[in-house]
Amino acid sequence: xxxxxxxxxxxxxxxxxxxxxxxxxxxxxxxxxxxxxxxxxxxxxxxxxxxxxxxxxxxxxxxxxxxxxxxxxxxxxxxxxxxxxxxxxxxxxxxxxxxxxxxxxxxxxxxxxxxxxxxxxxxxxxxxxxxxxxxxxxxxxxx
Amino acid sequence: xxxxxxxxxxxxxxxxxxxxxxxxxxxxxxxxxxxxxxxxxxxxxxxxxxxxxxxxxxxxxxxxxxxxxxxxxxxxxxxxxxxxxxxxxxxxxxxxxxxxxxxxxxxxxxxxxxxxxxxxxxxxxxxxxxxxxxxxxxxxxxxxxxxxxxxxxxxxxxxxxxxxxxxxxxxxxxxxxxxxxxxxxxxxxxxxxxxxxxxxxxxxxxxxxxxxxxxxxxxxxxxxxxxxxxxxxxxxxxxxxxxxxxxxxxxxxxxxxxxxxxxxxxxxxxxxxxxxxxxxxxxxxxxxxxxxxxxxxxxxxxxxxxxxxxxxxxxxxxxxxxxxxxxxxxxxxxxxxxxxxxxxxxxxxxxxxxxxxxxxxxxxxxxxxxxxxxxxxxxxxxxxxxxxxxxxxxxxxxxxxxxxxxxxxxxxxxxxxxxxxxxxxxxxxxxxxxxxxxxxxxxxxxxxxxxxxxxxxxxxxxxxxxxxxxxxxxxxxxx
Numbered sequence: 001x002x003x004x005x006x007x008x009x010x011x012x013x014x015x016x017x018x019x020x021x022x023x024x025x026x027x028x029x030x031x032x033x034x035x036x037x038x039x040x041x042x043x044x045x046x047x048x049x050x051x052x053x054x055x056x057x058x059x060x061x062x063x064x065x066x067x068x069x070x071x072x073x074x075x076x077x078x079x080x081x082x083x084x085x086x087x088x089x090x091x092x093x094x095x096x097x098x099x100x101x102x103x104x105x106x107x108x109x110x111x112x113x114x115x116x117x118x119x120x121x122x123x124x125x126x127x128x129x130x131x132x133x134x135x136x137x138x139x140x141x142x143x
Numbered sequence: 144x145x146x147x148x149x150x151x152x153x154x155x156x157x158x159x160x161x162x163x164x165x166x167x168x169x170x171x172x173x174x175x176x177x178x179x180x181x182x183x184x185x186x187x188x189x190x191x192x193x194x195x196x197x198x199x200x201x202x203x204x205x206x207x208x209x210x211x212x213x214x215x216x217x218x219x220x221x222x223x224x225x226x227x228x229x230x231x232x233x234x235x236x237x238x239x240x241x242x243x244x245x246x247x248x249x250x251x252x253x254x255x256x257x258x259x260x261x262x263x264x265x266x267x268x269x270x271x272x273x274x275x276x277x278x279x280x281x282x283x284x285x286x287x288x289x290x291x292x293x294x295x296x297x298x299x300x301x302x303x304x305x306x307x308x309x310x311x312x313x314x315x316x317x318x319x320x321x322x323x324x325x326x327x328x329x330x331x332x333x334x335x336x337x338x339x340x341x342x343x344x345x346x347x348x349x350x351x352x353x354x355x356x357x358x359x360x361x362x363x364x365x366x367x368x369x370x371x372x373x374x375x376x377x378x379x380x381x382x383x384x385x386x387x388x389x390x391x392x393x394x395x396x397x398x399x400x401x402x403x404x405x406x407x408x409x410x411x412x413x414x415x416x417x418x419x420x421x422x423x424x425x426x427x428x429x430x431x432x433x434x435x436x437x438x439x440x441x442x443x444x445x446x447x448x449x450x451x452x453x454x455x456x457x458x459x460x461x462x463x464x465x466x467x468x469x470x471x472x473x474x475x476x477x478x479x480x481x482x483x484x485x486x487x488x489x490x491x492x493x494x495x496x497x498x499x500x501x502x503x504x505x506x507x508x509x510x511x512x513x514x515x516x517x518x519x520x521x522x523x524x525x526x527x528x529x530x531x532x533x534x535x536x537x538x539x540x541x542x543x544x545x546x547x548x549x550x551x552x553x554x555x556x557x558x559x560x561x562x563x564x565x566x567x568x569x570x571x572x573x574x575x576x577x578x579x580x581x582x583x584x585x586x587x588x589x590x591x592x593x594x595x596x597x598x599x600x601x602x603x604x605x606x607x608x609x610x611x612x613x614x615x616x617x618x619x620x621x622x
Contacts, residue, residue: 020275025300025309025321028447029335065465067458075461079357082252093463126266126468128317 014136021054021130031061033122033130040134044115053107053119054130057100064096097123185471189267190331198471200259202344203329209258209344216254216362219402220247222395223369227376230393234379239372246365253358254343261467262348263334265315265323273316280311303446322447324428338427347427350467353460356417363407363414370403421459422452 019041024034035054037047074092078085090098104121112119112132120131185198193202202209220243228240268276280296296311298318309318312325315332319325324336326346335349347355373396380389390397420430424447429435435445449455 018271018275020272022318023320025307026302028302029321065463067454067462071463072457072461074463078464079461082249083256091464091466094466097466123466123468125269125272128265128268129272131272 016134016136019132019134021132023128024058030065031122031127032058038132041117041132044117044134045112049111053111056103057122057130060096060100060103064093064100182475183471184469184473184475187475188469188471190264191329192264192331194471201261201471202258203339203341203346205328205341206344208341212254212342212344215402215406216247216250216365219369219399220365222399223373226393226395227373227399230376230380231372235375243365243368243372246361246368250358250361250365253354253361257340257347257351257354257358258343258345260345260351260354261469261471262346263336263350263465264329264346264348264467264469265317265320265332265334266469267314268316276311276316276318305444305446307446322426322429335426336428350465353464356414356421356460359410359414359417363411366403366406366410369399370407373399373403422455424448424455424459 017040019038021033021036021038024032026032033054035051035058037050041050071092101121101123104119108119116135118133118135120133122128122130125131183198185194185201188194191204193204193206194200195202223243224240224247228243231239296318298309298311300307300309300321302321307321309321311317312319312332314325314330317332319332320334322335323332325332326336326339328339329346331346333346333348335352337347337352337355339346340355343355343358345351376393377386377389377396377400380392383389384392417427420427423445425435425445429445433439435443437443449458
């Protein structure tokens with residue numbers, strides 16, 4: 001296997017290509033990404049691992065958009081305070097987005113960076129895609 | 144260095160200062176002497192929106208009608224509180240001005256919230272994403288033979304048993320999510336696009352639908368409230384002093400009654416319509432197109448509905464509020480390529496777009512290579528900058544003009560030939576449909592709205608407008 005890289009090294013390494021995991025709209029308009037394993041990653045990462053990452057992300061987004069007692073309560077409270085309450089506190093969605101950012105950071109550090117990959121937080125791409133940057137592996141040469 | 148002797152004046156020895164040129168992509172925020180100014184993302188936003196308060200407030204380009212809305216509400220309510228409330232408070236109960244005050248504050252709050260927030264704009268694709276999608280489309284379409292027209296770029300997806308077509312947006316270079324639509328007035332794809340409302344000065348989409356709904360609902364109550372109590376006031380006065388002298392004593396009441404009378408028909412009708420839409424979880428766009436109507440087919444139903452009207456209403460009003468996807472106030476990273484700033488058919492428009500008395504002009508040219516192709520015009524995102532200024536219109540627009548009708552070469556097919564320009568509320572819905580031949584614009588002649596001549600009937604832009612062309616429909620509010 002190629003030598004491992006740290007997250008810092010990756011920033012200097014040349015970008016070979018980017019893979020985009022598109023949204024899965026089969027459940028409606030909720031934020032969900034396709035768990036189909038992209039062909040370009042076959043040589044880089046374990047399929048199971050990748051699917052697990054995407055599935056966890058999907059679960060987190062589902063939690064953010066979940067309709068339930070908590071979100072209704074938040075909505076009603078916000079309406080009663082003429083939405084000024086959001087000047088003091090974060091919405092539930094924003095809290096989950098922070099959780100997602102942390103999760104992605106953690107996944108990058110632990111799993112993807114050592115393999116020469118980098119996940120981009122979907123919120124930076126307007127929740128359209130999960131962008132995976134594939135870095136060129138200098139030690140082995142062109143792949 | 145020797146000084147030059149000019150007319151006996153010695154020039155002092157000048158010290159030369161050198162600014163360090165950044166040769167690598169470090170964040171230029173830490174070098175204080177950099178020549179490049181760091182821009183916020185709203186300044187390089189490719190859509191046709193206006194931003195105020197350093198990106199905190201986001202509105203459509205034409206805001207004239209919004210000011211009319213504000214003026215109508217403020218003046219009518221102001222007259223009510225000034226002229227009718229003293230009489231009513233002393234003769235009936237002080238609860239009347241109190242309730243009126245609460246209603247008024249709520250109406251204004253919801254209006255401002257609906258007008259100023261991001262309706263759910265989808266940011267445009269980055270160049271790499273766009274290229275990736277193009278590759279996928281070419282791969283699925285296969286090689287085209289001679290004389291073979293490439294099929295329209297659509298994807299089909301099965302949602303809850305219904306087949307939904309996802310269309311490709313040529314401007315934003317994305318496949319639009321279901322229920323999203325491209326607003327030609329704002330030149331953005333908006334999630335769960337309902338309609339573009341000139342009265343609110345913004346699109347109504349996923350993030351501000353509830354504010355819009357609460358605005359029209361509370362405005363209905365307010366107009367009914369004012370109307371009924373002004374009538375009460377006049378009646379009570381007439382009982383004392385006679386009808387004509389009652390009118391003479393409070394002339395403002397006449398104006399209020401007139402405004403409220405016309406408003407009630409449109410606003411209450413609109414509220415009823417939107418209540419129906421909300422309870423069936425449809426957008427105005429879908430309703431107009433009849434996407435989920437049973438007339439289309441036996442098995443046609445709305446896949447997004449939760450089944451019962453209570454859940455639908457709760458979801459729309461009290462569901463989680465998604466954050467803005469466009470990050471208006473973030474800083475532009477100098478090393479990230481910005482999305483393509485192409486807009487439909489605006490090749491000849493830059494001179495019209497740039498507001499002459501705006502401070503920030505043309506921010507894109509010296510920050511990063513954004514312009515692709517010669518024809519692509521940059522929408523100079525202008526704002527009043529600086530402190531949160533009053534919302535002075537940056538472009539002269541007649542208050543009586545209805546901006547949606549003539550912007551951007553959109554082909555307006557007016558649904559009802561008798562267009563009531565005097566109707567208080569008109570929807571401008573922008574469904575993405577194939578262009579129809581240019582329809583007559585009976586209303587346009589009544590309105591002194593400035594039409595960008597280059598945007599109409601530009602054959603080059605017609606192709607690019609193929610998927611995104613807008614047929615604005617004027618829908619009478621009392622449906």
